[in-house]
Amino acid sequence: MKNQRTTHIGIEMPGREMLEFLSNYELGTPGKLRYRHTGIDAKMKAMDPIPFLVLRRDGQIRGLIGFAFRMVQQAGVSVPAFNIRYFSIASSFQSTGRHSPAGKSHRRDRGGVLKRYAGRIFDNPWLLLGKEGNDPAFCYAFIEDENRRSSGLGVTMGFVPVRYFHTLLYSRLFPGNDPGVTGVKPEERDEVLEKVHSFYRNHNFFTPRNLFYRDDYFVYRQGGKIVAGLQANAEKWIICDMPGPDGFLFTQVFPRIPVFRKLIGKQSIKFLAMEGIWAEPGHENDILKIMESVMNRKRVFMALTWMDADGPLYRMLRKTGKRGFVGSFFRPVKARVVIWPSAGFDQGLETMKTRPAYISCLDMT
Numbered sequence: 089m090k091n092q093r094t095t096h097i098g099i100e101m102p103g104r105e106m107l108e109f110l111s112n113y114e115l116g117t118p119g120k121l122r123y124r125h126t127g128i129d130a131k132m133k134a135m136d137p138i139p140f141l142v143l144r145r146d147g148q149i150r151g152l153i154g155f156a157f158r159m160v161q162q163a164g165v166s167v168p169a170f171n172i173r174y175f176s177i178a179s180s181f182q183s184t185g186r187h188s189p190a191g192k193s194h195r196r197d198r199g200g201v202l203k204r205y206a207g208r209i210f211d212n213p214w215l216l217l218g219k220e221g222n223d224p225a226f227c228y229a230f231i232e233d234e235n236r237r238s239s240g241l242g243v244t245m246g247f248v249p250v251r252y253f254h255t256l257l258y259s260r261l262f263p264g265n266d267p268g269v270t271g272v273k274p275e276e277r278d279e280v281l282e283k284v285h286s287f288y289r290n291h292n293f294f295t296p297r298n299l300f301y302r303d304d305y306f307v308y309r310q311g312g313k314i315v316a317g318l319q320a321n322a323e324k325w326i327i328c329d330m331p332g333p334d335g336f337l338f339t340q341v342f343p344r345i346p347v348f349r350k351l352i353g354k355q356s357i358k359f360l361a362m363e364g365i366w367a368e369p370g371h372e373n374d375i376l377k378i379m380e381s382v383m384n385r386k387r388v389f390m391a392l393t394w395m396d397a398d399g400p401l402y403r404m405l406r407k408t409g410k411r412g413f414v415g416s417f418f419r420p421v422k423a424r425v426v427i428w429p430s431a432g433f434d435q436g437l438e439t440m441k442t443r444p445a446y447i448s449c450l451d452m453t
Contacts, residue, residue, distance in 0.1 A: 093145060093146055094145070094146055094147075095143070095144070095145050095201065096143075096144045097141065097142065097143050097144075097201065097202060097205045098141075098142060098144075099139050099140070099141060099142070099215070099216055100139070100140050100142045101137075101138075101139055101140070102132045102138060102140065105149060106140060106142070106149065106152065107128055107129055107132070109149045109152065109176065110125070110128050110152075110174055110176060111124065111125075111126075111128055112124070113176045114328050114329075116328075116329075117232060117234045119331065120234060120330075120331065120332070121327075121329070121330050121335070122327075122328040122329040122330070123325040123326060123327055123328055123357070124325065124326040124328060125325060125453060126323075126324045126325065126326065127323070127324070127453075130302075131450060131453070134298065134301055134450065135156040135158075135297075135298075135450070137157050137217060138154050138155065138156045138157070139154075139155055139157075139216040139217065140152045140153065140154050140155070140174070141153045141155070141202065141205065141206055141209055141216075143177075143201065143202040149178075150177070150178045151176060151177035151178060151202045152174060152175075152176055152202075153172060153174065153175050153176075153202070153206055154172070154173050154174035154175075155170040155171070155172060155209070155213060155216050155227065156170065156171040156173060156451070157169075157170050157216075157217065158170075158171065158295045158297040159295065159297070160292070160293050160294060160295045161285075161288070161289075161291065161292065161293075161294040161295070161446075162292050162293070162439070162440070163292065163439050163443065164289060167223070167224070167225070167226075168223055168224075168225040169225060169226055169227070169228060169293075170213045170216065170225065170226075170227045170228075171227075171228060171229070171448075171451055172227055172228065172229035173229070173230075173451060175229070177202065203245060206245070207245060207246070209227075210227050210245075210428040210430065211428075211430055212430070213225050213226075213227055213430070224430065225430070226427055226428060226429070226430050227427065227428040227430070228293065228425060228426065228427040228428070229247065229425075229426055229427075230253075230394075230423050230424070230425060230426075230447070230451065230452065231247075231423060231424050231426055232421060232422070232423045233422045233423060233424065234421070234422075245428075246428065246429075247426035247427065247428055248426060248427055248428075248429055248437060249424040249425070249426050250292075250424075250425050250426065250427055250437065250440040250441050250445070251292075251396055251397075251424070251425040251440070251441065251444065251445040252396070252397045252398075252422060252423070252424055252425075253394055253395055253396045253397055253402075253422075253423055253424075253425065253445060253447050254394070254395060254397050254402065254420040254421065254422055254423075255392060255393070255394055255418075255420050255421045255423075256392070256393050256394075256395060256402070256405060256406070256411070256415075256420065257359075257390065257391070257392050257411065257414065257415045257418040257420075258376075258379060258390065258391040258392075258410075258411050258412050258415045259351060259389060259390045259391075259411070259412030259413055259414035259415045260380055260383050260389055260390075260412050261347060261348075261350075261351070261389060261412075261413065263379075263380040263381070263383035263384040263389065264377075264380045264381065264384060265380070265381050265384040265385065266308070266377045266378075266380070266381045268308050268309050268310060268374075268377065269306055269307070269308055269309075269377060269378050269381035269382070270306065270307060270309060271303065271305070271306060271307075272300070272303075272305050272306070272307055272317075276314070277300060279314065280305065280307065280314065280317055281296055281299070283314070283317070283366060284296065284299065284317070284364050284366050287366035287367075288366070288446050290443060290444070291396070291399070291443060291444050291445060291446040292439070292440050292443045292444070292445055292446070293425065293445045293446045293447075294446035295446070295448060296364075297448075298319070298363065298364075298448045298449070298450040298451070299319050299363070299364045300319070301319065301321060301450060302321070304319060304320055304321055304322070304382075305317060305318070305319045305320075305364065306318060306319075306320060306378050306381070306382055307378070308371070308374040308375075308377055308378050310371070310374075315367065315368045315371040315374060316366065316367035316368065316371050316372075316374040316375050316377075316378060317364065317365075317366055317367075317378065318362050318363070318364055318365040318366070318375060318378055318379065319362060319363050319364040319365075319449070320360040320361070320362050320378075320379070320382045320386075320391070321360065321361045321362075321449060321450065321453065322358070322360060322386050322388055323358070323359055323360070323361045323392075323453050324356055324357070324358050325356065325357045325359075325453075326355060326356050327339060327354075327355050327356060327357060334419075338352050338357075339352075339354055339355075340354075350387075350389050351389050351390055351414060352390075357390070358388050358389075358390070359388060359390040359391055359392050360379070360382060360383060360386070360388050360390070360391040360392070361391075361392055361393070361449035361450070361452065361453050362379065362391055362392070362393040362449055363393065363394075363446075363447070363448050363449040363450070365393065365401060366401075372404055372405075372408065373408065375405070376408065376410060379391050390412075390414065390415075392449075393449065394423075394447040394449060394452050395447060396444035396445045396446075396447070397422075398444055399444035399445075400444070425445045425447075427440065
C-alpha cells in the first residue's frame with residue numbers, strides 16, 4: 089500500500105542521531121519544571137556499555153530506552169545491574185491517558201509497542217549485550233513522584249518501588265575557597281575508593297563506576313590526611329518551562345538582579361551535581377568546605393545532590409543547615425527507586441527496602 093508506514097524495534101548502541109534526539113528531548117514534570125540535559129555525549133562515553141532499545145517509524149527514531157550496565161553493591165555483594173535512563177518517546181507517540189474512540193485504539197498504543205517489547209528485555213537484560221548471561225541481573229530506575237506520566241508507567245509495567253530519595257540544593261553567592269581542598273592524585277584513587285566503599289557499605293545500589301568522572305573528585309585534607317571527599321560535576325540544564333511562583337522568581341526576578349544573576353540565567357541553570365560524598369566521624373562539616381571551594385574554583389554557585397530520605401548522610405546534612413538563600417526555600421523533589429523483580433531477585437526485594445539506596449548524580453543528569 090502506498091501510505092503504509094513501517095515500525096521497527098531493535099537494540100542499538102549510541103550514535104549521532106540518537107544523541108540529537110536526546111539533546112532535544114524535554115524532561116521533568118508537565119505543568120512544572122521542564123528542562124533539557126546537556127553534555128549527553130560525554131556521559132554516554134563514561135557509561136559505556138549503554139545499549140538502547142530503539143523504536144523507529146519509517147527509519148526515524150520515535151522512542152528509546154537506555155540501559156546503563158554496571159556492577160552494584162547489594163548487601164555487600166557485587167551484582168550486575170542495568171540502570172534505566174533516557175526513557176524518551178516522541179510526543180506524537182505518547183499516550184494522552186484517555187481512552188481512544190472505537191477504531192482508533194492504535195493511536196493510543198503506538199508508544200506502548202516500545203513498552204511491551206521492553207518487558208521482555210527487563211526479564212533478561214543480558215540480551216542487550218548479545219548474550220544470555222548466567223548470573224541474575226536486574227533493572228532499576230528513578231521516578232519523580234510528581235511526574236504522573238512516569239509514575240503511572242512504572243506501575244503499569246510492573247516496577248516495584250523499594251526506596252525513596254530527595255534532592256538537597258545548596259547555594260552560595262560568595263563561596264569560600266579552603267586550601268585544604270584538593271583534587272585526587274592517580275596513586276590516591278584506591279585509597280579514596282576504599283573510604284567511599286566503607287562509608288556506603290550498608291547501602292544498596294552503590295556503584296563506584298561514576299566516580300572520578302572528568303577527574304572531578306575532590307577531598308579535604310587535614311594534617312596531610314584525607315578526611316572527606318565528594319564528586320562534583322559541573323552541569324547545565326536548559327530551562328524549557330518553569331511555571332508558578334518559583335518559576336517566576338527563578339526565570340524573571342533573579343536574572344534581573346546582578347547579585348543573583350550568577351545563580352540562575354533566564355534560560356539555563358548551572359550547578360554542581362554531587363555524589364560519592366563521605367566524611368570521617370567529626371569531619372562532616374568539611375563536606376561543605378569542599379563544596380564551597382569547588383563552587384569558587386568552577387564559578388558555579390549552586391550544588392545539587394540526591395540522597396536516600398532515610399540515609400544517615402541525608403539526615404546529617406539536613407541538620408547542618410547552611411543550604412544558602414536559594415537552598416533554604418527550595419522544596420525537595422521526592423522520587424522513588426523502582427526495580428523490575430526479575431528471576432533471582434524476588435527474594436532480595438525485602439533487603440532492598442530496608443537498606444538506604446545510593447544515588448549517582450551522573451544517572452540523574
